[in-house]
Amino acid sequence: AQAARAGEVIRRIRNFVKRSEPERRRCEVATIVADAVGLADIDARRLGIPIVTEMPERLPPLFVDPILIEQVLLNLLKNGLDAMRDSPAGACRRVVLAVEQHDDQLEFSVTDRGTGLPTGTRERLFEPFFTTKSEGMGMGLNICRSIVESHKGRLWAQTPESGGCSFRFTLPIDARVAAAVPA
Numbered sequence: 001a002q003a004a005r006a007g008e009v010i011r012r013i014r015n016f017v018k019r020s021e022p023e024r025r026r027c028e029v030a031t032i033v034a035d036a037v038g039l040a041d042i043d044a045r046r047l048g049i050p051i052v053t054e055m056p057e058r059l060p061p062l063f064v065d066p067i068l069i070e071q072v073l074l075n076l077l078k079n080g081l082d083a084m085r086d087s088p089a090g091a092c093r094r095v096v097l098a099v100e101q102h103d104d105q106l107e108f109s110v111t112d113r114g115t116g117l118p119t120g121t122r123e124r125l126f127e128p129f130f131t132t133k134s135e136g137m138g139m140g141l142n143i144c145r146s147i148v149e150s151h152k153g154r155l156w157a158q159t160p161e162s163g164g165c166s167f168r169f170t171l172p173i174d175a176r177v178a179a180a181v182p183a
Contacts, residue, residue: 008067022065022150029059029099029106032066036073037097043081048093051077055099059106063174064151072144072155073097076110076167079140083114083165104173105153111166116159144169 037051044051062069080095087093096111141155148155148169155169 022068022147024063024065024151026061027064027066027069028061029055032062032064032070033073033097033099035066036070036077039070039074040077040081043078044095047081047085049081049084050094051081052094052096053098054096056101059099059101060173062106062171064171065147068147069151069171072147072169073108073110075140075144079167080110080112080114080165083112087114101173102170105170106173107168107170109166109168111160111164113162113164116163116165117157141167 033053033055037053040051077095077097084093084095092113094113096109098109098111100107100109145155148171151171153169153171155167158166158168160166
């Protein structure tokens with residue numbers, strides 16, 4: 001099952017990079033979040049860094065390609081875990097994935113308590129082949145931004161007052177899909 005799932009992820013990302021349309025369908029946000037956290041949790045446990053999810057019990061469904069949105073979340077979660085890899089054991093070591101509804105869109109955020117973004121890198125984070133990691137290719141955030149924008153959303157980074165880094169993205173709520181939600 002894992003091999004079939006990995007094959008499907010690779011096929012979808014390859015198709016997306018070739019500029020084909022995402023395979024959108026009605027999706028529950030909780031399922032996308034749970035699947036992404038489930039995959040990232042392997043690294044989180046190894047590093048001893050918990051992933052905390054914060055979201056309302058009920059959110060409207062989205063009309064998205066769930067595998068692509070899951071990959072965006074997974075990439076952001078792994079980046080957050082990497083940012084905290086060398087943080088001291090006594091520090092507040094956790095990555096928070098939050099989802100909030102703002103009018104006609106959902107805002108996802110992945111926030112870590114790592115060292116934050118090096119000065120002058122925020123403007124370049126989403127450029128192809130730009131990386132702050134010694135072994136990174138510099139394509140993850142660029143692909144994430146492309147995926148989010150193909151879903152009519154927006155992805156950006158910010159520095160929380162508490163330190164660390166927060167990556168946020170929005171996705172529009174499709175009124176037709178939301179209207180089909182039973183009360």
